[in-house]
Amino acid sequence: MIEVKQVSKQFGGVSAVKNVSFLAPAGQVTGLLGPNGAGKSTTLRMLYGLLAPDTGQVFIDEINVAENTRLAQSRLGVMTDNHGLYARLTAREHIHYFGRLHGMENEQVEARASELITLLGMGPIADRRTHGFSQGERTKVCMAQCLVHSPGNVVLDEPTNGLDVMTTRIVREVVQELRVMGITVLFSSHLMHEVARLCDNIVIVSMGEVVAEGTAEMIKLLAQEDDLEDAFVKLVEQVIPL
Amino acid sequence: MRPFTIVLVKECLDGVRDRRAVLSALIFPVLAPFLVYFLIHTMIELRSQDKDMLVAVQGADNAPHLMAWMAEKGVEFSVATGDPKTLVSNQSEELVLVIPDNFAGRIAEAKTSYVELVSDSSRNDSRITVARVRNLVRGYNSELASLRLIVRGVSPEVMSVISIVDSEVASQQEIATSVLSFIPIYIVLAAFISGMGIAVDSTAGERERKTFEALLINPVSRLQIVLGKWVAATLFAVLGMSLTLVLSMLVMSYVQLEELGLRFHVSALQVIAMLLATLPLAFLATSMQMLVGIFAKSFKDAQSYIGFLVLLPMLPGLYTMFNPIKTETWMYAVPMLGQHLLLTDVMGGVAVPVIGYFLSPLAVLLLCFVFSAITARLFKRESIIFS
Numbered sequence: 133m134i135e136v137k138q139v140s141k142q143f144g145g146v147s148a149v150k151n152v153s154f155l156a157p158a159g160q161v162t163g164l165l166g167p168n169g170a171g172k173s174t175t176l177r178m179l180y181g182l183l184a185p186d187t188g189q190v191f192i193d194e195i196n197v198a199e200n201t202r203l204a205q206s207r208l209g210v211m212t213d214n215h216g217l218y219a220r221l222t223a224r225e226h227i228h229y230f231g232r233l234h235g236m237e238n239e240q241v242e243a244r245a246s247e248l249i250t251l252l253g254m255g256p257i258a259d260r261r262t263h264g265f266s267q268g269e270r271t272k273v274c275m276a277q278c279l280v281h282s283p284g285n286v287v288l289d290e291p292t293n294g295l296d297v298m299t300t301r302i303v304r305e306v307v308q309e310l311r312v313m314g315i316t317v318l319f320s321s322h323l324m325h326e327v328a329r330l331c332d333n334i335v336i337v338s339m340g341e342v343v344a345e346g347t348a349e350m351i352k353l354l355a356q357e358d359d360l361e362d363a364f365v366k367l368v369e370q371v372i373p374l
Numbered sequence: 375m376r377p378f379t380i381v382l383v384k385e386c387l388d389g390v391r392d393r394r395a396v397l398s399a400l401i402f403p404v405l406a407p408f409l410v411y412f413l414i415h416t417m418i419e420l421r422s423q424d425k426d427m428l429v430a431v432q433g434a435d436n437a438p439h440l441m442a443w444m445a446e447k448g449v450e451f452s453v454a455t456g457d458p459k460t461l462v463s464n465q466s467e468e469l470v471l472v473i474p475d476n477f478a479g480r481i482a483e484a485k486t487s488y489v490e491l492v493s494d495s496s497r498n499d500s501r502i503t504v505a506r507v508r509n510l511v512r513g514y515n516s517e518l519a520s521l522r523l524i525v526r527g528v529s530p531e532v533m534s535v536i537s538i539v540d541s542e543v544a545s546q547q548e549i550a551t552s553v554l555s556f557i558p559i560y561i562v563l564a565a566f567i568s569g570m571g572i573a574v575d576s577t578a579g580e581r582e583r584k585t586f587e588a589l590l591i592n593p594v595s596r597l598q599i600v601l602g603k604w605v606a607a608t609l610f611a612v613l614g615m616s617l618t619l620v621l622s623m624l625v626m627s628y629v630q631l632e633e634l635g636l637r638f639h640v641s642a643l644q645v646i647a648m649l650l651a652t653l654p655l656a657f658l659a660t661s662m663q664m665l666v667g668i669f670a671k672s673f674k675d676a677q678s679y680i681g682f683l684v685l686l687p688m689l690p691g692l693y694t695m696f697n698p699i700k701t702e703t704w705m706y707a708v709p710m711l712g713q714h715l716l717l718t719d720v721m722g723g724v725a726v727p728v729i730g731y732f733l734s735p736l737a738v739l740l741l742c743f744v745f746s747a748i749t750a751r752l753f754k755r756e757s758i759i760f761s
Contacts, residue, residue, distance in 0.1 A: 180591050182759055202593035210591045216584030220391040221384075232380045233592040261391075277588065 133158045133316050134179065134285055139188035141174055148174045150340040151188070156318045156333070158284070161311050163331035164320040167368055171340040172320045173213060176289050179318075180210045192285055206234060209283035213290045213320075215270045219263035223254055223273045226262065227280050234281035241280065248276040251309075252302060268299035275306065285316040292326060304330060324364045338368040377594040381602025385576050389610060395571025399610050402567045403617035406560040411625040413556075418629070427503055430454035430461070433473035437489075440473070443517075444510050458492040468500035469493040471507060484522060557622050558717035559691035561615055561652055562710070566684050568614020569660040573607035577667030577749075578676035587759055596753040600746055604660055611656035619649055644720050651716035651731065654738035655687065658709060661745035668752050690714045706733040709741050 134156040141149040149171045156162035166172050177183040179190050181201040190197040192204040217226060224245055231241035249258045252272045257265065262273060271291065278286065288307070292300045307330055310317050321327050327334055328348050336344040336351065344351050344367045348360055355363035389395050432454045434441050441451060454461055458470035472490035480487040489511060493504045520530035580586045589599065623645055640648075663680055670676035690711040699705075701719070706712040706727075712734030719726045752758055 177760070182587065182590055183756055202595070205591060205593040208591070210588070212587045212591070214584040214587065216586070216588060218388060218583065218585055220388050225384075225387070229380070229384050230588075230592065233377060233589075233594050235593075274588070 133193055134318055135191040136175065136179065137189045137191070139175065139178055139185045139190060141178060141183065141186050148340050149178070152337065152340070152342050154335045154342060154345060156316050158316045159311060159314040160332040161307055161317040161319055161330055162333045162335060163327035164318060164335050164337065165322070165324065165327045165364065166337035167322055170337045172337060173289060175337070176287055176320060180208055180287060181205055206281070207284050209278040209281065209286045211274045211278040211288045211291055213293065215267070215274050217262040217265065217270055217273055220261055222259050222261050223276070224249070224258045226273050227276045230277045231280040236281060244280055244282070245276070248279060251306065252276055267294045268296055271295055271299060271303065275303065285318070286310055287318045289320050290322070291319070292321065292323070324361045328360050336364065336367050339371045341371055343367045343371055377598040378602045381599050382606050385572060385603050385606035386609065389572040389575070389606060392571060392575060395575060398571050399568040399614050403564050403614045403621065406564065406618055407621035407625045410557060410560070410622060411629060414629050427506060428452055429469065429471055429503070429507055430467040431471045431473065432458055433475065433477070436473045436475055436477040440514055443514050447510055449510065462492050462494050469504050469507065481518070558714055558721070559688055560622065561618050561717065562655055562687040562691060562713065563684065564614040564618040565611045565652065565655045566659040566687055569607040569611025569656060570663055570680060572610050573660045573663035574667045574673055574676045574680065576603040576607065577664050578670040579673050581758070582672040590753065590759060596750045600664070600750040600753060604664060604746055607660035607664065608656050611660050612653060615652060615656055616649060619645060640721060648717055648720050651720065651734065652713050654735040654742070655710065655713050657742045658738045659687070661742040661749070665745045665749050668749055668758060686710065694718070703727065703729060703733070706730040707737040709738045712737060
């Protein structure tokens with residue numbers, strides 16, 4: 133379970149995140165939806181402890197991130213939006229490295245790596261160095277890296293950005309599976325249709341504020357629109373000063 | 375296994391696979407000793423050329439006694455035919471000694487005889503030979519002059535008011551050391567060059583590849599990550615230093631330093647002492663490079679800054695090469711100067727005060743930890759993690 137309570141962050145006088153609160157319950161997929169620059173990444177960075185909020189708190193499984201950062205991080209699996217890899221390590225070595233950093237034993241990591249390689253269909257690339265990997269292959273490595281320690285909470289920052297249909301499907305399947313396993317999934321995206329398809333709960337942010345929260349139906353109702361995309365645009369534009 | 379070890383193992387693996395880093399870590403330690411060898415070998419070559427000197431002479435028959443006297447001093451003669459000035463200017467002879475027909479006659483009359491020394495002072499390679507021939511002729515002159523005075527019942531000492539007696543204070547090994555003073559400079563340089571690849575790749579490279587954020591989300595303290603990276607880079611630096619040192623010593627044992635009138639002997643124990651004395655520099659070099667590396671946004675960016683860092687360790691070495699200083703205890707506490715003093719002292723067979731062995735690594739390690747602590751702090755800075 134991930135709980136964000138009245139979190140704010142300023143960068144040099146500019147408010148990036150204003151008083152944001154939401155709850156991502158266990159066994160559900162929560163979508164953090166917003167246009168580019170809405171404050172999604174900033175919110176997530178405060179959530180996984182790399183950015184200290186100016187005010188407010190974040191709790192992972194009721195652990196305060198600011199007070200107990202490492203314990204909270206050990207409950208989290210994070211896939212950042214930049215998909216950076218070590219060019220000279222193989223895909224399997226990436227999974228191994230991150231597993232070991234999460235305190236897993238050698239045999240444990242190896243078993244888990246093989247499991248993830250099968251799950252994500254990485255067999256042919258598992259023992260190749262990641263130099264020259266396609267965007268889809270990179271995403272898979274990052275995904276495996278994020279899931280290696282079987283975290284109870286998974287944060288995916290724009291995981292389907294720039295992916296082809298096949299890889300996007302694999303990502304969706306993995307997200308569904310995580311939900312079935314009772315894991316908290318927090319998923320950020322700027323694509324309405326994707327969020328509508330995957331998420332139980334949607335949190336829409338714009339200009340650093342939460343503008344709507346609830347199921348897709350509730351959001352359509354709130355915006356008084358029949359189409360989810362229209363609802364999204366309407367809600368987002370409410371807070372943009374014209 | 376502690377996170378520190380995990381990071382260390384990963385960085386080493388990453389580093390070993392980085393062909394660019396490995397190459398730059400190895401090229402210098404292998405090349406530098408051979409450069410030393412080449413330099414000293416050339417010096418010896420020049421010296422041995424000096425010994426069997428070949429001088430072209432015109433009119434050797436006019437001064438058989440002078441010829442015999444010079445031959446005794448190790449000079450061989452060849453007969454120069456043709457115009458001596460042309461011979462020298464077209465470089466077929468280094469120099470030509472011309473002895474006129476009236477040479478013996480004027481000596482017999484106790485008048486001044488003239489010999490002509492034709493040379494080209496713009497040519498560097500003949501300068502030593504010319505100077506030697508000139509000295510030999512002067513030597514012959516003063517010997518004959520002395521004899522003339524003795525014949526006339528005058529002591530030859532009347533002629534020599536002041537005579538310079540050359541006496542060298544430096545021990546043979548100390549001369550050898552000053553000749554070989556570039557070896558410590560190379561060893562110090564190796565510390566800075568060999569670890570650089572990994573130090574930069576694991577900081578600036580991590581930012582450039584955008585792996586930094588994912589790494590820092592792991593539940594591991596920043597200090598452990600920094601230490602792991604630091605020690606990995608330092609291992610490479612230590613390897614480079616050891617290789618430079620051992621190869622240098624090996625190469626030196628092949629050079630006939632005795633030919634230069636030098637004696638150079640370093641025992642295995644001394645090599646170990648030298649290595650121990652300079653090892654802290656490897657830590658210092660990499661901690662400085664990591665600190666610079668973390669500020670840089672890319673590998674190339676970092677390299678341009680780190681180029682200046684390489685100059686730093688050379689300063690004390692170069693300074694003492696041209697301005698010999700008297701070692702005082704506090705100097706051991708100055709990072710880099712201390713190591714340089716230890717190295718040159720051990721190589722020169724000079725006893726180092728015990729405190730020197732403790733003071734210099736202590737000072738350096740203290741500085742290292744300051745640098746690494748700053749680096750670890752920077753690992754928390756938002757502008758560095760996300761850029």
